[in-house]
Amino acid sequence: MEPDASQQLAMYKKMVTSRQYEDAIQGAYFEGKLPNFNMANGPIPGEMHLSSGQEPCAAGVCAHLTNDDYVSATHRAHHIAIAKGVDLERMTAEIFGRVSGLSGGRGGHMHLFDTNVNFMSSGIVGEGIAPAVGAALSFQMRGLPHVAVAFIGEGAANQGAFHESLNLAGLWKVPFVCIIEDNSYGISVDKKRSTAVPRNDVRAAGYNMPGIYIENNDPLSIYAAAGEAIDRARKGGGPSLIEIETFRLTGHFTGDPETYRPEGEKESITKRDALPLMRERMIKNDVAAVADIEAAEQSASETVARAIAFARAAPEPAPEEALNMVFV
């Protein structure tokens, strides 16, 4: 399954929007937090986990999804939310803790829900997998042609929730795909020190589903593999597990000094950044004209700027609003 020219450009646009978004969030995040980095300060308090470098995973997978398809994402969710079509203005307002945010500021960056596009995220490693299996079950029970996708990190594949959820999915043959973004780190612990096997695709055999490993953070291979898996799931062919080699170009959280990285790693993964590589390839292969690419980039920065402006303009919630929505 090869993405055609317009699909490639669309993916690139998602990726570039996501990257610009992360850059903008990073800028806003550091406001008021420097010179002495203190998480509590600035327009965006708390932890911040950016996805720069991992855009191909989200763009390649979500290219095959409609609004009805369900996606659960992790603490590192922005690229996925953008690829899934989450309302970026309300999402940004949420990250800024504003009243027009997706949850009116109750959840923040780690708790992004957009029911219009069936998107959720959470801050507990592995917590989103089972809900996606349950969403897939509901599609299966109701005879709907939708699929559910759980995005997780390679670190999450060692949580019990991963095992239980994948077994359920394989047992019930629900339309579910598990995407593991293998950025080779869970915070500071590299995969070799956390995972008994080099690649998690081998674990798929334990759940009666195909396991695929994609090297090199390549948007086109991701698109192809995810397309096949999602298609199969949609047609009743059951779940799949896809692990993708990707790169976390920033720290685990914004402000992370990344002292645990081996010498030279940052440079080497930066050289493998999929964004410029895809851009070059599109040009080289005549997939898109430079003008189209620049237009996409321009439109991305406008989208991002609009979202940030929307968030900044939105009012803060009234304190007592905290008491609402515990129960509906």
Next chain:
Amino acid sequence: MEPDASQQLAMYKKMVTSRQYEDAIQGAYFEGKLPNFNMANGPIPGEMHLSSGQEPCAAGVCAHLTNDDYVSATHRAHHIAIAKGVDLERMTAEIFGRVSGLSGGRGGHMHLFDTNVNFMSSGIVGEGIAPAVGAALSFQMRGLPHVAVAFIGEGAANQGAFHESLNLAGLWKVPFVCIIEDNSYGISVDKKRSTAVPRNDVRAAGYNMPGIYIENNDPLSIYAAAGEAIDRARKGGGPSLIEIETFRLTGHFTGDPETYRPEGEKESITKRDALPLMRERMIKNDVAAVADIEAAEQSASETVARAIAFARAAPEPAPEEALNMVFV
């Protein structure tokens, strides 16, 4: 690895002790509970999970263990405790809730601890696996030649704890063996309806350890496979996963009407009962003389009778004793 004649007889003796023990416990358990079965009554209140039929798993594995080796067992623990050498009199007193019981009656049948032989059991499915990995870790850290073995049911292999523990074991290459007693049922749910794959040995590949499946509940094959795995672990070769086809000849709990069993199943597994089969084979192959076998059986019934008598004679604990040993 073949057990020699005396080893076979020793295994048989463990198995026969275990079977006679379960029969005796079942008899005592029903006292005061009939005609209207009420769990609260009789000398042994609460649930009772008997192991009749599964003796080969315990005998074949524990034949390779010393008192220093660590074993964690499940709610269905009697055969394993007996094979591991737990003090049968104190264990029985515990099951009867007497003051001379292993914990003075605090734990009961689902909570059997004998620190002299490094044995524990618990009532939560999958709960014992991680402690065994931790025991193995302690042996590794201290340079001791001991191993730790976790016994679980096939149903437990779908718990998150299984996955997390096996990954840890494979990652740290600790001297650990996981034994899955596949009696094909978790209470009423058969393996086909709980487990995405027919056999759990395939899951070992996800944890960087050998996976072995043993058919037919055969004591000799179990002895051989366990011997190899334990030996390898003892020598620093890392963990293994062994799943054993076995048969639960009774209900999940004593009193279980077993209405969920397909027609004829009970008869067919009873025909495959390893106890008479092993007895016959030993005689046929001249491994043991009938007289030796009968002596073993006689000695087993004396052991069992002594244990039951010890328990019945032991006093009940003082009520206020309940307050002690929460903290040590």
Next chain:
Amino acid sequence: MTKTTNARKLTISKAMAEALGEAMDSDERVFLMGEDIGKLGGAFGNTAGLYDRFGAKRVRDTPISETGFIGAAVGAAACGMRPVVELMFVDFFGVCMDAIYNLAAKNAYFSGGAQPVPMVLMSAIGGGYGDAGQHSQTLYGTFAHLPGMKVVAPSNAYDAKGLMHAAIKDDNPVIYLFHKALHGLAWLGTTPGSITHTPAEPYEVPLGKAAVLREGSDVTIVGLSWPVHLALAAAEDLAGQGVSAEVIDLRSLVPLDKECVLNSVRKTGRLVVVDDDYQSFGVTGEIIAIAANEAFGSLKAAPQRVAHPDIPVPFARPMEQFALPNKDKIVASVHATL
């Protein structure tokens, strides 16, 4: 609680199964998941007959994967279903608490109300029959302490059915705890007072409304689930001693019907709280604190409590009975307030 005498008496177990069946009949979105709830009808009979009526798709046996299937229920609830899941014994909450308290209970809040989680988690509580420390706990205080879930525990079949209907209709996660000593299964023995008239039609008992089971003027005894039957027995004894005890069945801890308790305490001036959960940092403390804080002027004596001491539930009968609340402990506590 309308209780007529000559009538359709059900056990709590049967009342739950009946409510589930009715809910499944009237609402396609309702389905069941849990261990052994299919052919077996549930370890405690709560789904008896439903597998045959509704089939394996809507009455789903699960693997022993509580995090998996409770988490799946949350996702199914997000996509238009109304799952009812069974956690066989509440003691198992430790293997799946994240899916309960961080996921099911908080998604509504985290989504600003956009993604409600209409699900019911039913689970067996309580001991008294020798099942020891990992199969005899009640733990309702633990759920009630953490925000985002409603917590109910019926004391009789009438309430059990009505509360189940209300729980299924509720758009929030409801933890529905049934006590083994009340359940009506032969193999567990049953407190007779739990077997009550239960109308054959669907009806709701609202979540968050306590019931005054017996009126009295000298002392208020508060509890829920099994302990209210102990309280009723104690009240009967006390009546013989000339002490008039009011007995309140909270029926749910979240929402908590504070007003019912406070009104009674303002009337009687004396309070005894009875609980089958661990004593410290739990239900008894909360009820007493509410009374001390909001009805201080009415209190004529130190409030008392009868609860499970802070020890694991012991196996041996003399030790377990020692630890459990009982009628005599309640009577003694009432006397301590007089």
Next chain:
Amino acid sequence: MTKTTNARKLTISKAMAEALGEAMDSDERVFLMGEDIGKLGGAFGNTAGLYDRFGAKRVRDTPISETGFIGAAVGAAACGMRPVVELMFVDFFGVCMDAIYNLAAKNAYFSGGAQPVPMVLMSAIGGGYGDAGQHSQTLYGTFAHLPGMKVVAPSNAYDAKGLMHAAIKDDNPVIYLFHKALHGLAWLGTTPGSITHTPAEPYEVPLGKAAVLREGSDVTIVGLSWPVHLALAAAEDLAGQGVSAEVIDLRSLVPLDKECVLNSVRKTGRLVVVDDDYQSFGVTGEIIAIAANEAFGSLKAAPQRVAHPDIPVPFARPMEQFALPNKDKIVASVHATL
């Protein structure tokens, strides 16, 4: 608490790391497990420098497998080790609660005392810096409610070091909760009062002894961890208003130093309990219930409480600040008792 002024001031984070290093020096059986505790030195710096000093075997980074490594600690403890494990945020307890409350906390009881579980579980609690509902909880009430574990939460570096030594020496599982607002990390901001003189030598602060941080005669304010600093600030304000407040730092919930609280309440006749945990069915209820039950005759006014309301911790600053306990709320509560 011996606090000299001109001295070796440490943060809680450094005090914990120092105690861990000393314990590892003097006892080979002590080792550490947890996520990112190795090279990184722990998400909160509690193991800073220890990986270099003691190596990867005794300072073990783990996978994100809390049930696995906490359960493994129990097994290691059974086989002669004394593990200290870190659960990065207490909010993650839901994925491993079985290993904590049913396994670690009960094995001593289930073995009749034959198999103690000498382990420490340290975990970060608290919010106030915008980390939202799954990274800001305290949850100590939940642990304290369930039998078999000790629960400590230091309010300053002196206690942090001494309690850590005592916890490691203890043969029982100890849940050791350090509050992020006190921890002394630049990126979290720190309440200055938590940075105290800390002797360079090993010493123990006994588990279960509360500290009277400030003597007073009109009202008793009880708390632990971060809230005691709010209580001290409130007491200062109150002093200016002519109200003499006694401030008690419980330091541990299990064991609970009831006598210290009761003695103070018997003296002042007034009680305010401050907590950073959810209000209902938690710490404030328990302390008030104890006072109402055991010092009823001394109480001059309704006891009050200041706690986190029963809502998830909200993200946005105005809402989070609204939910947190603070000095003004405490002062107002004290006035309500006067």
